[in-house]
Amino acid sequence: MLQDNLCCNPIESKGSLLESLRIRPMNRLAIALLLAAALFSLPLSADQTRITFSDPAGDITPDEGDAHPIDIVGVDLSSDGEFVVVAVTLAEPPMPTSLFQALVAGVAFDVDNDRKSGGQGFGGMHGDVPGIDFESEIISSVEDGAVSTSSAASVIGVDARGNQSNVLTSSDAPSTPAKGKVYTGKIAYTSLGVQSGQTIRVIARELNDRGEQHGMFSDALLTLK
Numbered sequence: 001m002l003q004d005n006l007c008c009n010p011i012e013s014k015g016s017l018l019e020s021l022r023i024r025p026m027n028r029l030a031i032a033l034l035l036a037a038a039l040f041s042l043p044l045s046a047d048q049t050r051i052t053f054s055d056p057a058g059d060i061t062p063d064e065g066d067a068h069p070i071d072i073v074g075v076d077l078s079s080d081g082e083f084v085v086v087a088v089t090l091a092e093p094p095m096p097t098s099l100f101q102a103l104v105a106g107v108a109f110d111v112d113n114d115r116k117s118g119g120q121g122f123g124g125m126h127g128d129v130p131g132i133d134f135e136s137e138i139i140s141s142v143e144d145g146a147v148s149t150s151s152a153a154s155v156i157g158v159d160a161r162g163n164q165s166n167v168l169t170s171s172d173a174p175s176t177p178a179k180g181k182v183y184t185g186k187i188a189y190t191s192l193g194v195q196s197g198q199t200i201r202v203i204a205r206e207l208n209d210r211g212e213q214h215g216m217f218s219d220a221l222l223t224l225k
């Protein structure tokens with residue numbers, strides 16, 4: 001299912017390293033290099049400035065009549081000092097005929113990284129996602145059924161009471177040209193009320209994945225540049 005792609009599985013690489021140390025004689029330098037590599041494969045801290053996820057192709061259930069359903073194969077979360085940047089790689093470029101078919105991904109933001117403040121993410125309809133202050137939808141451009149040429153992001157305020165969401169603005173940043181199968185949404189720090197150096201909790205969702213996890217990627221603690 002959905003899984004982290006933070007370079008490699010730290011537990012797996014750590015285990016295989018220890019085994020190889022037991023089995024093979026090595027000089028000290030080689031062992032030191034291996035240990036350094038093992039340390040770098042582990043998360044160095046609880047938060048990072050860039051977080052990537054990979055996702056299988058073909059794990060979606062398209063809506064009836066959607067000939068080119070959105071299928072996410074990768075999500076790359078980063079920031080540039082002004083915008084939170086959500087770059088989504090798709091199995092195939094979108095060819096939407098409606099705004100609904102143009103929804104590339106959902107993103108929930110817990111900007112104070114506090115599960116006790118904010119409301120339920122994704123309207124509370126896709127499992128327990130507490131502490132969400134804002135949401136965004138990455139939307140690709142509708143080109144009359146031809147391949148989308150760009151994408152943008154909406155910003156939605158999440159009410160702590162009653163899980164009501166209000167669309168604050170349809171797009172708060174200039175749309176980003178598509179790069180191959182990568183469609184990017186940029187959400188301004190000012191829209192989220194965040195600052196450089198702040199660590200925010202970000203949860204992306206593959207909207208067409210109707211499996212047990214509702215297409216939810218793992219929580220990501222993103223430190224803003």
Ligand SMILES: [Ca+2]
Binds near residue numbers: 055058059071073
């Ligand atoms: Ca997928």
